[in-house]
Amino acid sequence: MIHCDNLTRAFEGDGVFDISLQVQAGQTLGLLGPTGAGKSVLLRVLAGHLRAQAGTASIFGLDCWRDRRRIFRRAVYAPMVPALEMRMTGEEYLNFSARYHGGFNPQKARRLTEQMDIPLTGQCRRMGQEERKKLGLLAALALDAEVFLLDEPFGSLSAFARGALADALQALRQSGAAVLMTSHVLEEVRRACSHIAIIRQGRLVVTQPVEALSLTRQKVYHITFNSPQQAASFAAEWEAGVELIGTRALVAIPASPQALLRTLARYEVVDLIGGREDAEEGFLRYYGDDIV
Amino acid sequence: MISVLFFARFRPKSLLIWLLAALVLGAGAVAAYLPSPLEQLRFLRGEMPELFTVLGFVGDSNLPAFVLSALYGLLLPILANMQAVSLGRHLLARPLADGRLAQLLAAPHARASVMLLHFLALAVWIVLTQAACLAGQMLSAVLLFPVADLTALSRLSIGFIPTALLLSAFCCLLALVSPSEARYARRARLLLALMLILAMAGRLSGWTRLRLFSVWSLFDGRSLAFGAGGWGLAGLAGGLTLVCLAAALLYFQQREL
Numbered sequence: 067m068i069h070c071d072n073l074t075r076a077f078e079g080d081g082v083f084d085i086s087l088q089v090q091a092g093q094t095l096g097l098l099g100p101t102g103a104g105k106s107v108l109l110r111v112l113a114g115h116l117r118a119q120a121g122t123a124s125i126f127g128l129d130c131w132r133d134r135r136r137i138f139r140r141a142v143y144a145p146m147v148p149a150l151e152m153r154m155t156g157e158e159y160l161n162f163s164a165r166y167h168g169g170f171n172p173q174k175a176r177r178l179t180e181q182m183d184i185p186l187t188g189q190c191r192r193m194g195q196e197e198r199k200k201l202g203l204l205a206a207l208a209l210d211a212e213v214f215l216l217d218e219p220f221g222s223l224s225a226f227a228r229g230a231l232a233d234a235l236q237a238l239r240q241s242g243a244a245v246l247m248t249s250h251v252l253e254e255v256r257r258a259c260s261h262i263a264i265i266r267q268g269r270l271v272v273t274q275p276v277e278a279l280s281l282t283r284q285k286v287y288h289i290t291f292n293s294p295q296q297a298a299s300f301a302a303e304w305e306a307g308v309e310l311i312g313t314r315a316l317v318a319i320p321a322s323p324q325a326l327l328r329t330l331a332r333y334e335v336v337d338l339i340g341g342r343e344d345a346e347e348g349f350l351r352y353y354g355d356d357i358v
Numbered sequence: 359m360i361s362v363l364f365f366a367r368f369r370p371k372s373l374l375i376w377l378l379a380a381l382v383l384g385a386g387a388v389a390a391y392l393p394s395p396l397e398q399l400r401f402l403r404g405e406m407p408e409l410f411t412v413l414g415f416v417g418d419s420n421l422p423a424f425v426l427s428a429l430y431g432l433l434l435p436i437l438a439n440m441q442a443v444s445l446g447r448h449l450l451a452r453p454l455a456d457g458r459l460a461q462l463l464a465a466p467h468a469r470a471s472v473m474l475l476h477f478l479a480l481a482v483w484i485v486l487t488q489a490a491c492l493a494g495q496m497l498s499a500v501l502l503f504p505v506a507d508l509t510a511l512s513r514l515s516i517g518f519i520p521t522a523l524l525l526s527a528f529c530c531l532l533a534l535v536s537p538s539e540a541r542y543a544r545r546a547r548l549l550l551a552l553m554l555i556l557a558m559a560g561r562l563s564g565w566t567r568l569r570l571f572s573v574w575s576l577f578d579g580r581s582l583a584f585g586a587g588g589w590g591l592a593g594l595a596g597g598l599t600l601v602c603l604a605a606a607l608l609y610f611q612q613r614e615l
Contacts, residue, residue, distance in 0.1 A: 136466070142464075
């Protein structure tokens with residue numbers, strides 16, 4: 067349903083480069099990456115707000131820039147910061163959005179309002195950040211669409227609302243909708259998505275089912291040498307996946323430590339601690355230096 | 359159901375303020391034709407003839423000529439300028455900046471429809487303001503000058519609308535091409551004020567060509583007031599409004615959000 071093929075779009079110093087991905091019906095793809103990685107730019111291209119400079123972006127086989135109008139008969143886009151009509155009350159905004167967009171499902175809206183505890187009385191301009199976010203999500207998720215583009219849907223939400231949203235996203239997936247959402251929190255994506263794509267500096271690093279995240283976890287060894295020179299020498303010899311901190315070296319390897327042990331035999335090792343990385347560490351490995 | 363957007367764009371309180379201002383202006387301009395204030399104005403005009411010429415004072419031989427002088431020379435053009443800048447800001451520049459317009463376009467509606475609808479809201483707003491101004495004039499004239507030529511007042515008001523619409527279409531275009539709301543506001547205020555200044559300076563003998571650089575040259579108040587035509591220029595203003603609108607539509611089709 068959602069299809070990007072070698073999509074490139076530079077935008078104000080950020081952008082996305084050579085992105086290829088697909089989201090099929092019944093899939094929820096979580097696009098994970100730090101701030102500035104290009105997640106929102108990708109969603110804006112798919113929403114027809116930005117034009118691809120190279121490659122293609124299509125939904126239902128329709129070009130996202132040219133056929134935006136036809137796409138949005140069956141698709142929904144919820145931006146990171148909801149653009150509400152501030153003078154309207156929550157209920158007025160919901161009615162306006164429903165009539166303007168079409169395809170509004172009142173039962174779904176009622177259920178989501180209860181589940182996420184969304185206040186509909188009071189003007190939007192008097193609402194807090196979380197309330198506005200929830201109202202924006204409600205206006206999007208209450209539509210009977212086949213494709214949902216959600217930019218940081220979990221952002222600004224309380225733990226309670228996050229749980230309700232994860233349930234709502236799972237329900238969408240079960241109903242056969244294709245959902246592409248962005249986030250920079252792994253746990254949110256693991257909870258709500260069937261697939262995960264990690265984006266770094268505008269490029270897709272990995273795309274895989276969420277279950278596969280545990281399979282790709284590596285073993286990490288913390289090795290302490292007797293001198294920084296020894297550590298540097300080891301790093302030069304080992305080459306891949308070494309992080310040096312003084313006399314310590316961190317090595318991540320996916321398979322047997324046999325080769326590592328053989329190499330270490332030639333050095334003066336003071337200490338060696340090994341263990342399997344957790345999911346968060348595995349995710350951070352893809353982020354590289356982007357997170358401090 | 360795109361009509362829902364049209365009604366969402368109407369903010370009754372703000373509209374009421376504009377309507378009240380226009381009504382008071384219209385009524386006040388006619389009331390100023392009463393002997394006492396008129397006498398004072400004549401005295402001032404005798405003291406400062408060039409200033410009154412710049413302000414667009416063409417005479418006070420009858421009520422329409424006086425209303426043209428007192429209202430259409432400066433006050434209504436200022437009101438039209440302020441309204442065009444303000445509406446362009448509220449309807450397009452700000453929604454573009456805060457993402458509301460992008461949100462509106464993430465829906466099964468053509469960009470052209472959304473844009474035209476905003477202009478339609480703006481045009482209705484302007485027409486209502488002019489109608490309120492005319493209503494103020496009529497009310498005042500019926501009460502104070504029962505034999506006044508009301509059709510001349512109507513001609514002036516109707517002939518003014520195309521120029522006011524042209525300003526608004528120009529502001530729409532400016533809002534779309536400006537990179538931010540603040541830049542739009544600065545540019546619009548500057549350009550519209552410049553056009554008014556050129557129109558005023560063009561009233562001085564020897565400087566008349568300056569008027570050609572201002573949209574206000576398309577409002578031929580004298581001919582409209584005295585029933586001697588002026589509709590051709592008003593039609594031209596209407597045509598230029600459509601050109602401006604077409605340019606805004608074309609630009610908006612390709613504009614990234």
